[in-house]
Amino acid sequence: MSADTDVQLLRRQGRIVVVGASLAGLRAAETLREQGFTGSLTMIGDEPFEPYDRPPLSKQALLGRARPEDTALPRRRDIDAEWRLGVAAESLDRDAKQVRLTNGDTVPYDRLLITTGTRARPWFHPEEAALDGVFVLRTRDDSARLRRKLTSGVSRVLVIGAGFTGSEVASACRELGVEVTVAERGPAPLVGALGGVIGAVADRLQRRHGVDLRCGVSVTALEGDDVGRLRRAHLSDGSAIDVEVAVVSLGAMRNTEWLAGSGVAAGPRGVACDAGCRVFDVNGIVTDDIYAAGDVARSPHPLFDYQFLALEHWGNAVEQAEIAAHNMICAGPDRRPHLWLPMFWSSQFGVNIKSVGVPSLGDQLVVAQGSLAEDKFVAVYGYRGRVIAAASFDGAKWMGFYEQQIADGAPFPPEYRMVDRRTETLHPVDPAFPDPHLPTHGATVTLTGHSPSERRVAFVPSHA
Amino acid sequence: MSRRGDRACACAESGFPMRLVVDLNRCQGFAQCVFLAPDVFSLHGEEALLFSPRFDEAQRDRVEKAAAACPVQAILVDYSDEPTKRVEPHVG
Amino acid sequence: MTTGTLITQITDYANRADPYPLYAELRKQPVRRQDDGTYVVSTYYEVRSVANDPRLSNDTRNRPPGYARTADADDTGLPPSFIFTDPPVHDRLRETITRPFGPPHSPRFLDGLRGELAQVVTELLDAFEGKDQVDIVEDFAYPLPVTAICKVLGVPREDEPNFHGWADALASSLDPQVGEEGKEKGQQARQDLGAYLSDLIETKRRHPGPGILSALAPDMTPADLEATAVLLLVAGHETTVNAITNTTLTLLRHPDILDRFLKDPDLAVPLIEEVLRYEPPVQFVPWTTALADIDVAGTTIPKGSPVWLMLAAANRDPQRFEDPDRFDPDRKDNEHLGMYTGIHYCFGAPLARIELHLAVPELFRRVKFSRLLEDPPPYRANAVLRGPRHLPVAIEGLTA
Numbered sequence: 001m002s003a004d005t006d007v008q009l010l011r012r013q014g015r016i017v018v019v020g021a022s023l024a025g026l027r028a029a030e031t032l033r034e035q036g037f038t039g040s041l042t043m044i045g046d047e048p049f050e051p052y053d054r055p056p057l058s059k060q061a062l063l064g065r066a067r068p069e070d071t072a073l074p075r076r077r078d079i080d081a082e083w084r085l086g087v088a089a090e091s092l093d094r095d096a097k098q099v100r101l102t103n104g105d106t107v108p109y110d111r112l113l114i115t116t117g118t119r120a121r122p123w124f125h126p127e128e129a130a131l132d133g134v135f136v137l138r139t140r141d142d143s144a145r146l147r148r149k150l151t152s153g154v155s156r157v158l159v160i161g162a163g164f165t166g167s168e169v170a171s172a173c174r175e176l177g178v179e180v181t182v183a184e185r186g187p188a189p190l191v192g193a194l195g196g197v198i199g200a201v202a203d204r205l206q207r208r209h210g211v212d213l214r215c216g217v218s219v220t221a222l223e224g225d226d227v228g229r230l231r232r233a234h235l236s237d238g239s240a241i242d243v244e245v246a247v248v249s250l251g252a253m254r255n256t257e258w259l260a261g262s263g264v265a266a267g268p269r270g271v272a273c274d275a276g277c278r279v280f281d282v283n284g285i286v287t288d289d290i291y292a293a294g295d296v297a298r299s300p301h302p303l304f305d306y307q308f309l310a311l312e313h314w315g316n317a318v319e320q321a322e323i324a325a326h327n328m329i330c331a332g333p334d335r336r337p338h339l340w341l342p343m344f345w346s347s348q349f350g351v352n353i354k355s356v357g358v359p360s361l362g363d364q365l366v367v368a369q370g371s372l373a374e375d376k377f378v379a380v381y382g383y384r385g386r387v388i389a390a391a392s393f394d395g396a397k398w399m400g401f402y403e404q405q406i407a408d409g410a411p412f413p414p415e416y417r418m419v420d421r422r423t424e425t426l427h428p429v430d431p432a433f434p435d436p437h438l439p440t441h442g443a444t445v446t447l448t449g450h451s452p453s454e455r456r457v458a459f460v461p462s463h464a
Numbered sequence: 465m466s467r468r469g470d471r472a473c474a475c476a477e478s479g480f481p482m483r484l485v486v487d488l489n490r491c492q493g494f495a496q497c498v499f500l501a502p503d504v505f506s507l508h509g510e511e512a513l514l515f516s517p518r519f520d521e522a523q524r525d526r527v528e529k530a531a532a533a534c535p536v537q538a539i540l541v542d543y544s545d546e547p548t549k550r551v552e553p554h555v556g
Numbered sequence: 557m558t559t560g561t562l563i564t565q566i567t568d569y570a571n572r573a574d575p576y577p578l579y580a581e582l583r584k585q586p587v588r589r590q591d592d593g594t595y596v597v598s599t600y601y602e603v604r605s606v607a608n609d610p611r612l613s614n615d616t617r618n619r620p621p622g623y624a625r626t627a628d629a630d631d632t633g634l635p636p637s638f639i640f641t642d643p644p645v646h647d648r649l650r651e652t653i654t655r656p657f658g659p660p661h662s663p664r665f666l667d668g669l670r671g672e673l674a675q676v677v678t679e680l681l682d683a684f685e686g687k688d689q690v691d692i693v694e695d696f697a698y699p700l701p702v703t704a705i706c707k708v709l710g711v712p713r714e715d716e717p718n719f720h721g722w723a724d725a726l727a728s729s730l731d732p733q734v735g736e737e738g739k740e741k742g743q744q745a746r747q748d749l750g751a752y753l754s755d756l757i758e759t760k761r762r763h764p765g766p767g768i769l770s771a772l773a774p775d776m777t778p779a780d781l782e783a784t785a786v787l788l789l790v791a792g793h794e795t796t797v798n799a800i801t802n803t804t805l806t807l808l809r810h811p812d813i814l815d816r817f818l819k820d821p822d823l824a825v826p827l828i829e830e831v832l833r834y835e836p837p838v839q840f841v842p843w844t845t846a847l848a849d850i851d852v853a854g855t856t857i858p859k860g861s862p863v864w865l866m867l868a869a870a871n872r873d874p875q876r877f878e879d880p881d882r883f884d885p886d887r888k889d890n891e892h893l894g895m896y897t898g899i900h901y902c903f904g905a906p907l908a909r910i911e912l913h914l915a916v917p918e919l920f921r922r923v924k925f926s927r928l929l930e931d932p933p934p935y936r937a938n939a940v941l942r943g944p945r946h947l948p949v950a951i952e953g954l955t956a
Contacts, residue, residue, distance in 0.1 A: 053485050053517060060514045065506070070518035074483040074542035315489040345488045350509030352493060369610055370644065376510075394511045396492040397899050400608050416848035417859075418610035420643035498659040499666055499906030507660035510651060525822075532825045533909055535901060537891045 007331045010110055014039040016328065017099055017107050018081075019089045020115030020255075021045025023053065024294030024317035028113055029079040031325035041081040042107055044099065048086030049140060055314060057143035058165050059347060062150065062172035068143040089116070092262035097289070111328045114259070114271055114279065114292040115321065118252035118312060123160075128222040133230030135247045137165055149245055150176055157181070158233050158243040160219050162189035164346045166249030167202065171348035174209045181212040181241055183219050183233075186434050194359050194391050196432025198379055201372050201393065205349045222246055252312055254296050264290060270298035270310040275337040277324035291328055293320040299338060303406070304358055304388075313344045341403055345396075351375055354396050357389030357406045365431035366413045369420040370395060378402065381431055382412025482543050484527060486515050490538035497530035497539060505530060563590055563864075567733040567939045573932035575839070575942070576881065579869035587855040593623075594862040595846075595855075598869040600876035600893070602853050607841075607865055608898040611848045613642050618845045620860045626843050627729050627742040628783070634750050635779050637787035639900060640843065646899065653784055656771035657708070658906065665768075666906055669707055674914050676703050681922050684954050689929065692947035696919065697800035704911055705792025705904075709785060710767020711756060719789065722749035726786070727794040731938045732842045732864075746786060753785040754778065788904070796908045798837035798943030803916050805947055806831055808928050810883050817885075817920060824917045827885040828909070832894030834883050839868040839942045841896065867893045868942075926950040 016032060018025045021043045029041055045051075052071040060066040084101065091100045098108045120136035123129035135146050150157070150173065157173050159166045162184035173180040186192060188199030189206060206213045214235065223232040223240075234240045259266035264287065265280040266272070271292040272280045277299065279290040294317040298310035319340040327335040346353045362381025368390075370377030378398050381389035387410045390402035405414070413428045484504075486497075493511035497504075504523050505515045519527055531539040565571055566578045579598065582588065586599035597603050606612060615636065616625040628636035638649035655661045680696050690696070706713045722745040728734055729742020757769055757778065764770035772781055807814045807827075817823045842864045850857040857863060871892050872880040878887075895902040902908070929948040936945045 055488065056515075056517060059508075060516070063514075065514055066516045066518070070516070072483055072517070074485050074540050075544040075546065076540070076542070078544060078546040080546075315487070318487075343489045345491075347508055347512030347514070350512070352509065352512035354489075374644075376647070394493075394509065396511055397608065398610055399492075401605075401610060404605065416611050418847055419613060420610070420647075494901055495659050496906055496909075498663050500909065502659070502663040502667055506663060509660060528822070528825050529909070529913060532829050532890075533905075535891070535895065535897060537889055 007329065010039065011037050011329050012039060014110040014329070015042070015108060016040070016111045016113065017042045017044065017109035018113045018115060019044045019099060019258075020113075020117055020294070020296070021047075021083070021085060022051050022115065022117055022294070022317075023073060023314065024115040024117070024321040025113070026051040026073055026075070026079075026321075027318050028115065028293060028321035028325040029081055030076045031322045032329060033077060033079050035326060035329060037329050039110075041079060042084060042109075043079075043081045044084045044087065044089055044101065044107065046086070046088035047139060050083070050085065052140055054138070057140065058137055058168040059172065061143045062147050062169065063175055064147065064151070068140040068147065071140065089258050092259055092264070094263050094287075094290070110289065112290045113324055113328065114266075114290065114296060115294045115317075116255040116258070117295040117317075118254050120248070121250040121253050123222065123246075123248045123250075125222070128224070129248070130228075131222060131224040131230040132228055133243075133245050134222060135245065137169060137247060137249065138252070146245075146247065150178055154178060154244045156241070156243045157245040157247060158183065158219070158241060159247045159249055161249035161251070162186075162202075162206075162213070162215070163192060163249060163251060164190065164344075164348075166247065167206070167348045168346060169247050169249060170206060170211050171209070174211060174349070179210075179212070181214065181243065182206060183217055183235060184213070184215045185218045187215050187432075189213070189215075190353075191432075191434055192360070194355065194379075194431075195362070195365065195381075196434070197365055197372075197429060198359075198391055198393075199432070201375060205351060205375060209349045219246075252295065254310070256296060271296050272308060273297050273299045275299055275302070275339070276327045276335045277320060277338060278327070291324040293317065293324040302337075302339065303341070303409075304361060309342065309358070311340075311342050313342060315343050316340055341406060343399075343403070351393050352396055353391065353393055354399050355389065355391040356399050356403045357381065357387075359389040359391055359431065360433055361388050362431045362433070364412065364428040366426065366428050367422070368414055369398060369418065371422050379431075380405075380412065380414060382428065385412055386410060387412045387414065482519055482521075482524060482527070482541065484515065484517060484519065484531070484539060484541045486513060487538040487540070488513065490536045492536055494535045496533045496535060500533055501526035501530040562588075563596060567731070569935075569937055569939075572935040572937075572939065572942060575868070575939075576872060579866065579872060582866065582869055583873060586853040587857065589855075594864060595857045596864045596866060597852065598866040598873075599853070600870040600873035603865050603867065603870040603893060604897055606850060606852055606857075606863065607844075607893075607896065607900075609850055611846060611850050612863065613845045613847050614640055614646070614843060614900055615642050616640065616843055616845060616862075618847060618860070619862055623862050624732055624842075627726065627739070627746050630743055632743050632746045632750070634746065634783045634786070637783040639787060639903075643899065649780065649784070650899075650903070652775055653768070653772065653903070655775070656768040666708075666910055669704070670910060670914065672707060673700070673704055673911060674918075676700055677914050677918050681918065681954065684923060684951065687951065689948060689950050692804050692949055693797065693801050693944055694946065696915070697804070697947070698797045700800065700911055700915055701792055701796035701908075704796070704907060705789060707766075708768060708792070708907060709788060710760065710765050710769045711753075711785075711789065715752075719749055719752060720793075721745070722752075723790045723793040726790050727941055728938055730843070730940050733939065749786050749789065750782050753789070754782045757781055757785065791904055792907070794938075794941045795837045795902075795904070796911055798835075798941060799832065799908055799912055800915055801944050801947050802835035802837065803828060803831045803912065804919065804949075805928070805933065805944065806835060806883055807920070808925060808949065809931070813883065813885060814920070821917045821921065823885055824913065826887070826890070828912045828916060829890050829892065829894075830883060830885045830887055833871045833877070833887075833890055833892030836868050836871055836892070836894035837941065837943060838894075838896070838902075839866070839940055841865040841867065842940060867896065922955045923951055924953040924955070926952045 061068045090102045098106045120138035156179040159182045189202040191199040218236045221234040225231045254270045256266040273292045277291045278286045295312045298308045300306040323338040364382040368380045376394045378392045378395045387405045582598040586602045588596045616629040628640040725741045725745035760770040761773045844863045895905040933944040
């Protein structure tokens with residue numbers, strides 16, 4: 001039987017199992033059917049909900065403009081899948097080609113897609129994390145619980161970590177009229193993703209909206225009262241704040257524990273795969289039947305020196321899922337690479353923030369259009385003399401241009417004359433990213449090195 | 465975008481709530497959807513778009529107009545009532 | 557055929573009824589230099605890319621001496637209206653003007669006009685009673701947008717005979733082939749219309765009434781508000797009329813689709829978008845200028861060059877739209893450039909769409925059309941704001 005016949009057989013009557021029933025899993029399933037896959041399709045999800053959209057959970061859902069339970073994702077088409085929701089995958093047996101579920105069932109596959117995504121990094125101290133009033137924000141349930149709490153007359157909220165999620169929560173609190181303190185280990189909000197120059201703008205935005213922002217401090221302990229309710233937080237500068245609510249926004253952890261011992265290159269930094277979404281095994285050899293997409297995947301990107309990137313981005317989940325699905329059911333020469341340019345958005349304090357490329361790779365920055373002082377600008381990041389990223393505050397209509405500049409490897413700094421260029425910011429400056437070895441909160445792109453062979457580091461199970 | 469008359473209209477006519485999502489990477493804040501369906505879409509500041517991911521029959525006509533008018537075609541609407549078969553009981 | 561003559565043919569009135577074969581010819585070279593140093597961009601991806609390039613200016617004062625400028629760039633005693641400015645001035649003006657007009661501050665302003673505009677549609681169609689022939693332009697497609705823009709601005713509808721001529725002259729002056737005489741007429745019209753509106757604005761400053769001019773009066777300088785009022789009044793006059801007329805004409809030319817539409821009025825929504833692709837009311841944008849060298853599709857547009865962006869040609873680009881010359885309301889992913897793109901995206905687009913959504917289904921629900929009396933109909937001279945001057949049709953009856 002030739003390989004081509006195999007593919008035809010697979011497309012007609014193969015068994016495809018998707019572990020992770022969220023955005024990436026859903027879009028992959030739709031793409032499989034769109035491209036003519038007529039075999040059996042099983043969707044496994046640990047939450048008991050059909051795929052839903054997460055970005056609204058920290059924005060309109062907290063503001064009460066949408067209910068968390070109303071965020072189910074629209075479908076592009078029917079997918080005729082068997083859904084196993086509310087039950088997680090427990091392990092993978094590559095030899096038997098089956099996934100074992102936590103309820104003891106096994107699900108056999110011919111092709112497996114891993115889209116298990118991430119979960120919120122919990123507070124490091126389990127007893128403190130269990131206090132009434134300590135929240136994380138990742139799921140529908142998290143959002144519903146936090147919304148209920150925020151509208152029940154709390155006096156002050158502590159947000160731990162001023163990455164994007166933390167900053168959005170702080171923004172929602174202020175809009176709801178709730179007092180909020182934000183504690184950030186780094187020198188400014190958003191510093192891990194956008195650097196200190198732009199972080200300073202975010203800093204000013206927060207303070208102007210009445211946030212009690214404390215940078216360069218960490219929260220050392222959360223203290224409860226005698227009935228287990230959070231009542232105080234202790235900071236590394238020796239101070240303490242009385243709070244009823246703490247929202248732990250310390251970034252995400254990749255859901256890869258279930259793959260431990262399976263022989264695939266999975267660890268705390270994600271599941272390593274090639275640009276065609278095929279997962280590597282621990283020896284750095286690519287598998288043919290296991291694919292990964294979305295937040296949990298990390299893959300090499302030619303525009304960024306073939307470094308492995310793990311992208312916790314909505315758009316990446318969609319695009320990579322489509323590529324993975326396509327590649328799962330076609331022969332080698334028809335496979336496509338995942339060359340998506342990293343892109344994300346955030347809205348906070350009434351400002352629309354967008355980013356394209358990988359700002360944290362930048363060694364220089366210019367404000368190409370607009371002005372930092374007006375909270376309306378496009379900042380362009382350079383790396384060794386070429387444009388590598390751009391970030392805008394209320395400048396979304398320009399981002400397509402910079403996307404093209406990055407794809408073209410256009411020279412940096414841009415010397416051309418253009419509209420809304422201000423004379424005071426023409427000089428490239430250091431974008432002021434913190435030392436990558438120091439932890440900060442909320443970078444949504446993680447550079448994870450050049451190859452999956454760093455497994456000795458990557459495969460140590462995480463205790464964080 | 466599905467239109468009335470397409471496959472899944474029965475659910476909508478029986479009052480099944482309809483879902484939408486906006487690809488906010490594509491969205492550039494033209495706000496055409498806000499003008500055309502102000503109960504479903506809104507601007508937060510000058511440019512950031514907020515939307516209700518679920519809407520009912522009363523908003524359907526406006527949402528369809530909003531989705532069609534989007535200059536960057538970033539709005540996905542569906543009326544699918546395909547069941548999610550075999551939902552397991554909530555574990556834990 | 558030289559490149560110069562192709563553009564000359566496009567602007568030649570003889571080709572107004574069907575410029576599309578010329579656009580197809582134009583697209584064979586996506587970026588084309590004309591003898592006078594103007595660059596013409598005609599393919600979809602290139603038009604979109606150049607239109608969104610921050611090195612492109614909408615202010616013709618950035619052109620070297622000797623090149624055509626818009627009437628706004630000349631010394632008419634008024635600053636340029638916001639469409640002919642660049643950021644940051646543009647963004648500040650547009651944000652200010654949007655405050656009473658749309659989101660985030662007034663998301664329901666236009667929505668609130670639906671009832672009144674529906675009433676206007678009803679009255680215009682009621683007047684078809686007893687006729688066996690109407691002119692869609694004079695009897696329907698022109699009066700509706702004029703009434704709408706008057707309501708939006710708060711300009712008395714009954715003054716329309718006064719400013720109709722000025723609006724026409726100013727719109728005509730946007731046509732690059734208008735010549736010195738037309739140009740001077742345009743400048744004069746801008747001054748005259750400005751003077752009329754300036755008086756009106758002064759009155760509104762003292763006695764605020766409905767409409768956005770009253771709302772804007774406290775927030776804008778008199779000159780900026782006057783320039784804005786002139787622009788919006790003219791744009792409201794000269795574009796939506798084409799959109800409504802083109803929709804009617806296109807439907808009457810496609811009986812199979814008309815038939816479907818009569819059975820399924822919901823087809824109006826994608827159908828209207830398809831008309832905006834297929835027969836866009838603004839055919840091209842001849843008033844942009846390169847502020848620096850721009851490389852596009854293997855050609856460098858040198859700094860200072862006037863640039864024409866051919867929206868109607870881009871909308872028929874087979875690289876972007878399958879079978880582009882087919883009028884197909886079922887087209888998916890119809891990301892047309894009929895309302896432009898980028899920061900200068902049509903300010904009045906939502907108003908135009910509300911009018912189209914009200915007017916088109918009601919027109920075809922109530923009027924039983926027999927046939928077009930002239931096809932092609934006579935066109936107006938303007939190559940930029942292209943549309944029929946009249947659209948005479950025979951009708952067989954009117955439903956209540």
